[in-house]
Structure formats: C-alpha cells, structure tokens
Amino acid sequence: MIKNRNKNINSIKSTKSIKNIKRVIHNLILVIFSILWLFPIYVMLVDGLKSVSGVLTTPILFPAKSSLGPLITVSVALARPIFNSIVYTVPTAIISTYVGAMAAYYFYKKSRMINTLLFTIIAIATFVPYEITLLPLTGFISSIGLFNSYLGIIIAMLIFYLPTGALLMSIFLAVMPKATLESARIDGANDWTIFNKIIIPLTMPGFISTFVFILIESWNNFFIPLVLVTTPGMNSASLALMSYTGGYGTLYNESFASALVASLIPLIIFVFLGRYFIKGFQAFGTGKKG
Amino acid sequence: MVSIKLNNVSKIFKKGKTEFKALENINLEIPNNSFFGILGASGAGKTTVMRIIAGLEAPTIGEVLFDNTLVSKDNVTIVDPEERDVGMVFQNWALYPHMNNYENIAFPLKVKKWTQDDIVKRVYDLSDILGIREVLAKRPGEISGGQQQRVAVARALAKNPKFLLLDEPFSNLDANARDDARALVKKVKNDLGITTIIVSHDPADVFALAEKVAVIFRGNLVQVGTPRDLYDYPANEKVAGTLGDINIIDFDLREKNGYYDLIFGNFIIPGIRLPNNYDNNKITAGIRPEDIIIEKNMETKQDDEIQLIGEFQVSTVNYNQGSFAVVLNVSETKIKGISREPVFYGEKVKAYINKSKIKLFDYKSKNVMKPDEELAKN
Ligand SMILES: Nc1ncnc2c1ncn2[C@@H]1O[C@H](COP(=O)(O)OP(=O)(O)OP(=O)(O)O)[C@@H](O)[C@H]1O
Ligand SMILES: [Mg+2]
Numbered sequence: 001m002i003k004n005r006n007k008n009i010n011s012i013k014s015t016k017s018i019k020n021i022k023r024v025i026h027n028l029i030l031v032i033f034s035i036l037w038l039f040p041i042y043v044m045l046v047d048g049l050k051s052v053s054g055v056l057t058t059p060i061l062f063p064a065k066s067s068l069g070p071l072i073t074v075s076v077a078l079a080r081p082i083f084n085s086i087v088y089t090v091p092t093a094i095i096s097t098y099v100g101a102m103a104a105y106y107f108y109k110k111s112r113m114i115n116t117l118l119f120t121i122i123a124i125a126t127f128v129p130y131e132i133t134l135l136p137l138t139g140f141i142s143s144i145g146l147f148n149s150y151l152g153i154i155i156a157m158l159i160f161y162l163p164t165g166a167l168l169m170s171i172f173l174a175v176m177p178k179a180t181l182e183s184a185r186i187d188g189a190n191d192w193t194i195f196n197k198i199i200i201p202l203t204m205p206g207f208i209s210t211f212v213f214i215l216i217e218s219w220n221n222f223f224i225p226l227v228l229v230t231t232p233g234m235n236s237a238s239l240a241l242m243s244y245t246g247g248y249g250t251l252y253n254e255s256f257a258s259a260l261v262a263s264l265i266p267l268i269i270f271v272f273l274g275r276y277f278i279k280g281f282q283a284f285g286t287g288k289k290g
Numbered sequence: 291m292v293s294i295k296l297n298n299v300s301k302i303f304k305k306g307k308t309e310f311k312a313l314e315n316i317n318l319e320i321p322n323n324s325f326f327g328i329l330g331a332s333g334a335g336k337t338t339v340m341r342i343i344a345g346l347e348a349p350t351i352g353e354v355l356f357d358n359t360l361v362s363k364d365n366v367t368i369v370d371p372e373e374r375d376v377g378m379v380f381q382n383w384a385l386y387p388h389m390n391n392y393e394n395i396a397f398p399l400k401v402k403k404w405t406q407d408d409i410v411k412r413v414y415d416l417s418d419i420l421g422i423r424e425v426l427a428k429r430p431g432e433i434s435g436g437q438q439q440r441v442a443v444a445r446a447l448a449k450n451p452k453f454l455l456l457d458e459p460f461s462n463l464d465a466n467a468r469d470d471a472r473a474l475v476k477k478v479k480n481d482l483g484i485t486t487i488i489v490s491h492d493p494a495d496v497f498a499l500a501e502k503v504a505v506i507f508r509g510n511l512v513q514v515g516t517p518r519d520l521y522d523y524p525a526n527e528k529v530a531g532t533l534g535d536i537n538i539i540d541f542d543l544r545e546k547n548g549y550y551d552l553i554f555g556n557f558i559i560p561g562i563r564l565p566n567n568y569d570n571n572k573i574t575a576g577i578r579p580e581d582i583i584i585e586k587n588m589e590t591k592q593d594d595e596i597q598l599i600g601e602f603q604v605s606t607v608n609y610n611q612g613s614f615a616v617v618l619n620v621s622e623t624k625i626k627g628i629s630r631e632p633v634f635y636g637e638k639v640k641a642y643i644n645k646s647k648i649k650l651f652d653y654k655s656k657n658v659m660k661p662d663e664e665l666a667k668n
Contacts, residue, residue, distance in 0.1 A: 179382060179384035182371075182380075182384070183378065183385075183386075183445075185370075185372050186346075186371055186376060186446075187401055187449070188375075188398055188401045188449065190372060193401060201388045202386075202388055
C-alpha cells in the first residue's frame, strides 16, 4: 500500500517537472518567435528615423539621433500611391470576401461530390502563380478597355482573390451548425435572407479574417499593378516602394521609412481587427463560433 | 390546421457504396388537430420521419401529403420547407446564437414581412403564454435550458404554423423542468388547437401528451394506437419494451388439464390458457414491474388475478417516487418488481403476480398472442 502511494507521489512529481520543462521550452520558443517577428519592425523604426548623417555614421542595427525628415519626405511621395492602394485593395477585399462567402454557401448547399470538385478547382486557382497569367490578364483587361485604370486593377485583383475568399470562407462555413440553417428554412427564410441574416453574422470572425488576409495580400501584391499600370499617378504603394530600394543604395533611411509608411495601413487594420482574425482562426480548431 | 399522410415512405441514406435503410414502408395518417406521438429507441428513424414531414429531407420512395396536397414524392421535394408553413422545435433547439431571444422569436415574422406593431404584439403574447417575457433581451446562450426550450417553442409557434413538430423537445431538460415543459406544451397545444407531433424515445412524454402513438423500430412502423392500448396490448416484445420497463422471460411450458404452468426456475405462473395450436414447448412472456408485487410483511389479498408465485431473494432496491423498485434474483436472471414497503438487499420476499396483465408472445416470432380470456371464449 505505502509503496504504491510513494510510487504515485513520485509519478506526480515527475509529471510536474515534465510540465515545468515543457512550459520553459514553450515560452522560449515564443520569445524566439517574438524576436524574429519584431526584428523587422525594430529595423524599420530605427533606420527609418535616421537622418542622412546618422546613416553615414552609425551601423545599420544601431539607433542614431532620430529625425522625422525621411519620414516626411517619403510620406509626401507615398501619399498618392497609398491612396491608390486603398482604392485598389479595400473594394477588392470586401467584394472577394462577400462574394466568396456566397460561393462558399453555394458549395455548402450542393451535394458533396460537386462541392469537392469545385473546391479542388478553386484551390488550384488560388495557388496559380501570377506570372503564368501575365499575358492573358493584360490582354483581358485591355480588351475591356480598362488598362491603366482603377476599375481594371480591381477586376484583375478580384480574379485572383475571389477564389481565395471562397476557399477561406468555405472552411469557416464548414463549421456552421447545419440545424441553424435548417431552422431558418423552416422559419420561411430564403437563401438570400439566410445568407445575410444567419451566415454572415455567424461567420463574422471568419469573414473579418478573410477580409484582413485578402487586404494584406492585395496590398502587398506587386505584380498586378506592375503589369497593368503605366502612369506614375496610378502607382500602388507596393510599386512606389520599389523605387526606394534599388537606386538610392546607401541612403537606406528612406527605404526603411517608406517601408514603414507603406505598411502602416495594413498594420492599423490588423491592430483593430486582429482579435477577430485570431477568433476566426480559432474557429478552425474548435469548431466554435465567436 | 391540416392532416398529414405518409404513403409507403422509405428513406435510404447512401454513403459512398453502402446504403442504409433508415425508414421502410411507413404508412401513417395524422388527423387534423390531434396530438400525435412517435416513439422509438435511439436511431429508430424518428427524426428522419420528422425531417421528411418538414421537407428537410425527401422520401426516397413514397408520398407525403398535407390534407390532399402532395408535398413530396419519390425523392422529389414538391413544396420546399420554407413554403410548408410548419413550426419545428429541433432536438437541440437550434436557436440563432447571434440574436437575442426577442429577435429569435420575431425572425419568422420578419421573414413574412409582418408590420413592426404586429410583430411586437405577437412576440409579447407568446412570451406571456410561455413565461419568457423577462429573458427576451438576453441571448439564447445566457438563459437556462428550460427557457431556451420555451423560446424555441415560441419561435416555432410565432407564425401560426399549420402544425407543430417537436423533436425530443425535453431531452435536454432535467426531470423537474421536463414535467413543467410537458404541462406547458399540453396547455399551448390545447389553447391554440394546432396539430402537433411529438417525437421521443421516452414513453413518459407520450403518456403525458399524445392521444395516439406510432411506434417505430429500426425504421419500421410496428404499431399505432392510444398509449394505453400500446402499453397493455403491445404488438410484440419490442413495442412492449419501447413503451416502458418490462421483464421479458422465456418460460418452459407444462400442461395441466388444458391450462399451462409457465416455469422459469422456481418462478412458476400457474393456470395460463394458450391457443390450441400453440406448438412450442417454450413461450416468451412480458411482465411489467408494476405487475409483480413484492411484499415482506404485508399480505396481499389473492384472487383470480393476483396470485402468489413464491419466495425470492432481493438483489437490488431503488427508491423511486413512493415505491421501491426491487430486483429479484431468479435462476441467475434479474426480475424487476415493485414494493410499497421498504425491503433490503439479501432479504427473502414474497412475489405476487397480476396474471391478467401478462403479455404472451410467440416464442419464435415474438409477436403477441391474444389475451387468455378471449381465448377462453373461443
Ligand atoms: N444524413 C444521414 N446520412 C446517413 N445516415 C443517416 C442520416 N440521417 C440519419 N441517418 C441514420 O438513420 C438512422 C435513423 O436516424 P434518426 O436520426 O432518424 O434516428 P432517431 O430515431 O431520431 O434517433 P435519436 O433518438 O438518436 O435522435 C440512424 O441509424 C442514422 O444513423
Ligand atoms: Mg432524433
């Protein structure tokens, strides 16, 4: 009896110490990852705030006396491209998510076989590299007379991000409880009402995650504006950013300042919507809705 | 108000190459304004019947008619669920978690484009009947199970549906809340005079509520009748078990002047009549616990019906609402009876049996045989 009990205590002790070790490793990994993630932001801040003399006198990883000079210069230069990017990406992200969600609902309702088939096609479409589509995309957009226009770029972006929206929303819809939708049908609601009044509110965290994801992806998309924009006035933030990294070489303060400015919008959105983003992805794991 | 008819309804679920027959040739008529029960064990196909009536599922074969209108036939849904005008309370209630309870109840009315004033009045009226006025501003996740169930009933009734479907509406409630909920459902049904179908695996629901019951066993309809009829005259051993606790025992037979003794170890029931053409040397009998009277000190008066069987040893005892459920140990088999006085483990007790309540089933087919007084007349 007593022996047994000792054994038990020992095993409890050893599981406790295993737990402790696990926790330490866990935290260590978190710290390492945080540093990795924070490092670019550190560099952006430190170097984006350096004056020209600071650039010349301090090593790249060390701060110098800060100056708002480079930030102001690039802000002025980037104002228009950032405005353009907002015009390109916000409608793209909203439409891709909303229409993608509709498509996802359609698949959800269809029989499993059709669903799997369409889902596979869309998944493939999502992962097609942009470069392959260079010629047909440019050809298509010019043929509808929208080359070098806001609408043209939005349409081109939709071609790429609608499938992404449908794919992501399909995953969020899959965890919807079927009975809720069925009871809405019994209550007399048609598909349109069910979609707007039940599905959208119930998948809101997923909806916002998808929106944020597409917004950031399209904000960073360099390729589509590159091939469809010909006048500098139509430049996106991602394009304008490129002009700060090649030729200016040593004056890296402006490169970092521009990176900082250009990432501000996605960053702000992420900060405000981040908690939904996380909630949305938690829904993957637990099947719970926020 | 409407009557519902199922003609030869079968439902086959296909999963890849395997087929599963959830319902087989169901014929059922549910009269206008009745309170109808569908009883069956878990997986019997009750929810499937309900879903076919609601239109969420089409019968693989067969027809469904509302009054005399065909609403679905042979795998085709003719009238969609949103057009069928039914109220349904789902097994897990399926309330809308993102709306408050007021909005939940109002949802079917908004869909029907009622005016704001009418909606407010209807929701408040129903909430008063169901006693959920105070919780209207809360969400379903913030109220008790009993309240959620009532919100679900209110939502189902809001649009004045043609009939009401209740799928195990009480299964998520504790015993007390369940009694209240049954009383409430009965009252609402009577006040509104609406055809109502309740599906359950719990015979208590059916006894408390339904005027008529259909028993489903593995997708087959075995018997339809009043709860009392089914309880006393079950068509077979399975129905008997579905309607309530019953001892099912295989007895040996011994003939004595045209009568038979049923023998199971020292548990012997004397003087039972059997049909002349019964040609097995065994018989299956069903005896409900309340028909086996257990006593220690008291003396039950014996007559033609109530007869002393013998003395047995108590195996376990459970106190249950004013009586003691006693399990006797007879030849390694547990036989359940009822005692009105406390008895204890290991004690020797006397067992009496109410002979008129014994249900006799053919040993081979397990189908019911006519009660012996009827046989006596022949
Ligand atoms: N969509 C489906 N696909 C495949 N099989 C199904 C489907 N729906 C039900 N079944 C099967 O049909 C049978 C009857 O199911 P049903 O839900 O009608 O049972 P039930 O009587 O309501 O049971 P419970 O009391 O557990 O709710 C079960 O064996 C179930 O596994
Ligand atoms: Mg069920």
